[in-house]
Amino acid sequence: MALDETTEELATAAAGGDHRALGALLKRIEPDVLRHCERLLPYRQDAEEACQDTLLAVARNIGRFEGRSRFSTWLHIVTANCARTTYRTLKRRAAEQTSEELPEHRPDPRRVSVIAGSRLDLLDAMESLELEKPELAAALVLRDIVQLDYAEVAEQLGIPLGTAKSRIHQARKYIQSALGDAYLGK
Template sequence: MVLDETTEELARAAAQGDHRALGELLRRVEPEVMRHCSRFLPFRQDAEEACQDTLLAVARNIARFEGRARFSTWLHIVTANCARTTYRGLKRRAAEQSSEELPQMRADPRRVSVIAGSRLDLLDAMEALEADKPDLAQALVLRDFCQLDYNEVAEQLGIPLGTAKSRIHQARKYIQAALGDAYGGPA
């Protein structure tokens, strides 16, 4: 997310307790948050849920924004976390459905886009990575989803540049292996 300086200033003011600035900030970032949630979640209703969760998280936690990094970086992390949380919730709710209540259904490839299926596989792989190696997942989200450069990732995580590059490389290998398994092919 590339936000203008006015938005960055609104974020700093909101972090200091300015409620009008917070309202304006949320109004300004909502379309961008929705766009990013849509990258994570293939169905609009799910993306809208994640977007609302993100805006609520920003409103609740804006005082934690210290201004060391750009607000857009902080917002990327909050958005990615909320989208993944929404996805995990969707999976949990689906798993809780008893097989007696609903017949087991397989996705009809004529009705489910390849892109939607790929996104869901990627979210599954990201969830597994986060469970196994959260430090790698965090670096990968900042680099590949938030589109920060390597120096910004290192700065945001408070680690040396070489460590950031290594974590991103390891995370990509992990995801590649997980996706290879998902599609029955070699990693």
């Protein structure tokens, strides 16, 4: 999400309590948030749900945005977290349902595209990493999803540059292993 300076200004004003700026900000970021959610979640309906959750989270938490980093960075983190939460909720609901109760909008998993299946596997791997080693997941999200450079990741996490690089490397190895296991049927 490459947001322009006007968006950054709206975010700063909204964080200061300007309700008009918040409304304008939410309207402005919605298309970008939806596109980002669609890249993370395989079904548009799920992406729309995650988008709405993200916009609600931004509205509720904009006062916590302190401007130490760019708003776009903060928004990426909020969006990724909401998309992962939506995915976990959907996964939990699916596990609770019997095969006769599966929602009709869900296609047969054997017929899901390779891309959608890969995203699901990646979300599973990210969820597992976050549960086991949240510090690695945070570094990986900032580097590979938010696309910050290594120095910015270190700054955001308040850790030395070498530690940030190490965490990202370890997280990538974990994800690679998890994805390898998924495709080998382990």
